[in-house]
Amino acid sequence: MTEKSMVKADFVTSVVLMVMGIAILIMSIQMPTMADRNQSVYSAPGVVPGFIGAMISILSFAMLVRALKNKALVEFRAGAIPKGSLSTESTKRILITIVLCLLYAFLLGKIWFGIPTFAFIFVFILVFEYDHKKPISAQARKLLVAALIAVLTTAIVMLVFQKLFLVNLP
Amino acid sequence: MKRFIISALALLMLFALVAGVSAQATWKPNKPINVIVPWGAGGSTDQITRLAAGELEAALGTKLVIVNQPGASGSVGTKSVLDAPRDGYTWASGAAADLATYGVQGMLDTDIRKDWHVYLSVANVMVISVNASTPYKTFDELLAAFKKNPGKISIATAGMSSAGHIGAELLKRYTGIDYKHVTYDGGNPAVIGTISGEAQVTTQLAVEQADMIRGKKLRPLAVLSDKPLTLQGYGTIPPVTKWIPEFESGPNYFGIFIPKGVPQEVIDTVDKAWAEVIGKSKKIQEYAVARGAVFAPSFGQDAQDKAFSYYQPVAWLYWEAGKAKVSPDTLGIPKP
Amino acid sequence: MFQGLELFGGALLSFLNFKSLFNVIWATELGIIIGMLPGLTATMGVALLTTLTYTMQANDAILILICMYIGSIYGGSRSAILLNIPGTPASASTTLDGFPLAKMGQAGKAIGIATTGSFLGSVIAMVAMAIFTPMIGNVALSFQSFEFVWFAIFGIIICGNLTAPKDPLKGWIAGFLGLFVAMIGMEGIHAYIRFSFGSHNLSGGISLLPAMVGAFGFAEIISVMRHTKVEVINTKIERILPKLKEITKYWKTIIRSGIIGTIIGAVPGVGEDIAAWVSYDMAKRRAKPEEREKFGKGSIEGLIASETGNNACVPGAIIPVLTLAIPGSAPAAVLLGAMLIHGVRPGPLITIESPSFIYEVIAMVFYATIAMFILGLTMVRPMVKILQVPRQKLMPIVFVLCVVGAFALQSRLFDVGIMMFFGVMGFILREMDYPMAPLVLGIILGDMLDKNLRRALILSDGNIAPFFTRPICLVLFIVTMLVVLSRSKWIKSMLGKVFKKKAAA
Known part of the structure; x- marks a missing residue:
């Protein structure tokens, strides 16, 4: 892959990953805490996936910022997929x-x-x-x-x- | 799949034919049998299952491969047995009480009486022990500490609905204490967690603690039963009824479980092997004496009845303590 | 110490029977062939054999896998020397000096040197393994929930950092994606089913091996098939057995490369390829000027350094597998998965639970190393023929094995689907420079992170201070932060400015 098409690919994947990370985070928060069964809230099933979802969002956000700095949007004007x-x-x-x-x-x-x-x-x-x-x-x-x-x-x-x-x- | 059905039908017909002639067809396994231990290595289920498997190998004429698949109090491994093909080559193991209460806990939709053939080998008792470096010398002192710091002292168990958890909940019911529940992948990891100092108390089974008690890394304070327990190389552990006279807890039966739906000759063959081999096993008897367990082999309806006598009160204990999701009533377990 | 020797002796004897030795020989030879063929990696070989030896007894199966691992890492040098194509990524640096030697008509000598280097690397690392594995066991009890959380995070970060040298961010993302994959299915405390979206198959979780066979097998098939063909050069092979003097002359390089290989092997998720590059680079820097000139043009010292380094990495990578249940490299990750399938649970407690197992594994490494040495020096000529099989004839067969392997474990077609999914996803991600090793490490460490993080929070009542104040935690935290910060451009430029100012003042 050339550097230019990599910048474009990074832009797209970072957006996809960020959406995915946020979705994971939301789903994790919606998981039951098991507090109704007298269990510690820290044992809730959503704790760790929530953390992972947050980390994926943060890392992909960093990648998005970097892709934008490298003029990802400018590259897109030349076409999403390189000719041929x-x-x-x-x-x-x-x-x-x-x-x-x-x-x-x-x-x-x-x-x-x-x-x-x-x-x-x-x-x-x-x-x-x-x-x-x-x-x-x-x-x-x-x-x-x-x-x-x-x-x-x-x-x-x-x-x-x-x-x-x-x-x-x- | 088609081939499986055809061969299953063929086997069934063959069985019908043979059944006319002799009473039972013997099952001759042609590959190793996987026995899933749904807990970590070294725990009570692991110990007794390995021992029983070793005894059964000669009788069945095949290898029994033990696979540890821990997670969520044994429900992860048990689920994989339920999902496996019902060809008789995948078995489960553990405490009958766990199998019976997964439904009550909302962990796994299974019913010990409808879904499983039960083969029991030993019964275990729980011992309440503390890390040897903690200041608690007697059960009284520990109880006082629990009352002084509610919810602060940690009890290590093999997870929700494990033997250790039942023990801790029983203590709570009789004394009103509040504790911090720390869960591990099995009885052995829970005991190790206690000797490493991560948790202070454990209520796991005697067989899991025996080595660490003899090694003076754990200090046993009481056995959760009405009779004292004598452990080779240590001495006698007093019964909890010395302090709480009304305390009641039956024997917790352990064994091997085969899901219903496997060919009938598998059950006939294992029934026979269980009666002839496990029922007379010297090794299991020696194990029981050395590690503080009770030798109690049974199978079929007898085993179901024995198991019921223990899991019935346990299911209601969870429900009354607010730790269950489904009322035992709805699952056909009447209130004792 | 003496007890260790006794256990080791007992383990050696226990494999001294016809069946085990037979297994050692075919598995090592098969490993050499797989390593030799470009596109078939050590990881793929071990993953496929794990699924296929699934019904064997634990010790037989693990012995076969270790032989496959050691054989395939060594085997890669063969095609590196003869074709200028590394058979596995581990031999990339071997091409630099191996191929020029072959072009000079010294292919046989190069093969002999590479074999001896690999052998010595493996021996050095095996000794290190025998010394350090039980030692880590002694402090086993000080690794508790808080520490294991850091091990999981540290593993992902350092593996992502080293396997994606161009862009560590992608390595880290791959690692967290792997952790997420491990979250799918029934969780380990309340049996709550996460992210299954109502699918019964997903509720059982995604098994590691089909995912690995896909990510390392199918993805590799796709990327091998994209290129048309490679030319096979026919070289004459003369004398193979190296002269003793050719080896003893470089004893310093051998020992240095052996130690580097072992240490890099022990670092989570960082594998043989990096070990070979680092030890090659070190050898080049330390070489005498006239020898340094030859590096890249057919230096024997360079060849020895890279081959000693990559094979020393193998036992090195097994050390953390046994002591912490954290794989040191991608093939070691499969090996860990295989041990779990066979009912062996490695980790800090293994020295307490089954101390003999460590020595059994060392004995397995011992036999595999010897077999690799002997097989490497013999049967060279017929082996070269295999290199001439064209890829379009080989790859469909490999794919059939991938399918059978994915299916073998649980007899579910769902697992074949998982294999296909990870193959195609893995290929796409690799095209975009996402490394696969942290992803796989994430799948393995996910369960450990999940249970330990929650247990730690229960113990501390939600207080996160112990994650930074406990001694081992503090060390792991600082190292992790250093790894992250060292790769951040912003921090680098900040530091650069500070130092410039100081220099100016």
Whole structure:
């Protein structure tokens, strides 16, 4: 991240964190004090989260002041998101990774563990290795290797963890 | 989940078949059983659970793994047992009175009679002790100090509704004293808190204090019972009835709890093991003698009845002292 | 003292059986591989193995985790030397001199030196651990509620300070966010459920391990996958075993780096990477002028300093885990979590409750160190092959392990969700320069802060004076304040003005 976009990010996060800190503080104050059960008020459940909420608000306020000093608002006039940053190769790769992993996690528990696991590994490898410019026939080897890795991993994970480590699988 | 239901059904059918032939199916666990001790290490529940687990391992043919999961007077750990799959591999432990009064305290929505199979092993008594460097030599002196400085002298306990807290509340009811309640993660941390000088008095159980009493770090003033307690390597601790003749407190039963809803053969197998192994355990008997506990194994309805005799007055003690959230009546615990 | 030796001897013997030694060997080798592969860190390795060895017996599982920890911190040097990429952040300073040595055709020698340095660092720190851990136990009873409150705050502040050198403010915020995460769920005195927003799953709290597997595993996968690929250079590897003289020549550096590593390890939340940098920096400053010239261009002394430093950090980081239940580094935080899961409760009372456990852990470190030394000097060539596996083939497998690991503990899909959430959040926060270590430390220390702060206030009837007047509290307060103030620009400029005036006058 460049220094300029960092200033903007700091500005936004400090506001978000400050709202969160204040919300935590308010919720903590609203918690019961347990005084109605003859307990010391200092044992109230809200004491420590209230302190933490206050600290988060104070620290993020300090960050907000600093971001404003560094002309965060001026930077925003040039646009919230730097041009072209969303279409770079690395952003694409990040998004593909997250989406694939989310899909996999979403399918778990709904279908028998083996199927999504195999599919996830197979698709993951291919998405990053497959070359659209070449015909499929020229990449048969890639397909085969990916399938092989996926089958082996799925089998080994299921065997080792279920039988050896006695761990439950989703 | 589907597989679980199918296998559960299959097991059930199998059980129905076998039940026709023999009376009981034996459960053969194929992985270690987790026993949650919902208190810190070294406390009364931890001690007796480790001992009982060691005895049961051979009978069940698997490891029993003890997991300490303290917090909120044992309700945190107990909740995790209730949340776990009911496959017989996650058990709870502790004092039956705690399990029975979580509902009254508003800590956890559970009912010992509806939700749990109860297996009891020993009964414990509470001892009122002070840090050895405090000036209180007898129960009388401590009582006078409490009356002189209401709300100033601190009593360390394992938390709300713990055995120690019950002891302190009983004292309060009979003498009208006011104290500063300091809570810890378990009986052992509470005892350590007392010997470190952070708190001055503790009302935890004899088994938790035994080593520190023998080590002269704690000075026992009275046992909260109508009989004196003889502790190996120390001597005899006088009963509190010497000073407060009307004082009444029954035995506080400890044991292991299995949530209802587990396969029937688990219960059959553990019932059998409890009767044959725990009921005759030399080790637990020796433990009871050495640390000032009473050997009292039971299970099933017998255990429920024994537990009830103690938690019924305790539930009402909380309610009358204004420390409970829900009236014991509404939870089916009638006034004694 | 003699009782200590006896306990240590007993502990050594107790692991002298086929099963334990077998576990030592595979866990250490697996650690070396994980450490070696860029993107798989020591923290991730220990976190994954914790969940996967969850059903084992306590001692077996902890032995495996310590081997993994020591192996992976060492393993990072391998890729640092051969690829100029630190396998774990701990080996960042190893690249400075390791890679130039490899380019000069001395890869084998560099690996041998790094292995020996790591071994000696680990040994020095292990001795320190054996001496100091029981000593802290002796004063255990003087740590009471007031002191523990300060330990929690001090840990967050110093960890945030050191892991976010550019911007400590973000380190501190991360720490308090971690403390907040620990507040979610049923609290420990009245069983009141906080911040669950009606969710049954949240009412049980957020478990540490899924959160860590997410923050250190999934987040790492995302940031590894963003880059296209790295080139693997093929270097010939000749002689690996170093000559004795090459080592003895630098004995001062070795001892100094070992001590620095141990101390930095013991500081809460500050880990191996910083230990390596500091000991590298110290070695450079203290080196003879002609040697100093070589630093960064293939200095053996620089290589030794950084590798001794990072491995000495491991036993150092375990000292506060055992004595105070405060982790010295991120992998040690997972180790602490693992001990809790297995029913071992470290802390000041462990010397009273189970004194033998400390010596068992030292014995585990001992075996892991020996295994690391032997495995490090053998099987070098086949190991290099693993470095050539492309990341898109490796990362999906790692993600499957993250998922299985998050699920293994309580068989809840909710925990997989937690892992995913912390992974994505962790990635975003790291992009904005928020360090993860204080966040995780916060999750661990939250419960301690919660119970002790309230207990302290009950004891003092709400009076906060004891937090500043008790001797240990006062020291912790002053140190914490110094850390905060030293990083504040405003204070710095004030002091600067005062000193200028004095100089002028």
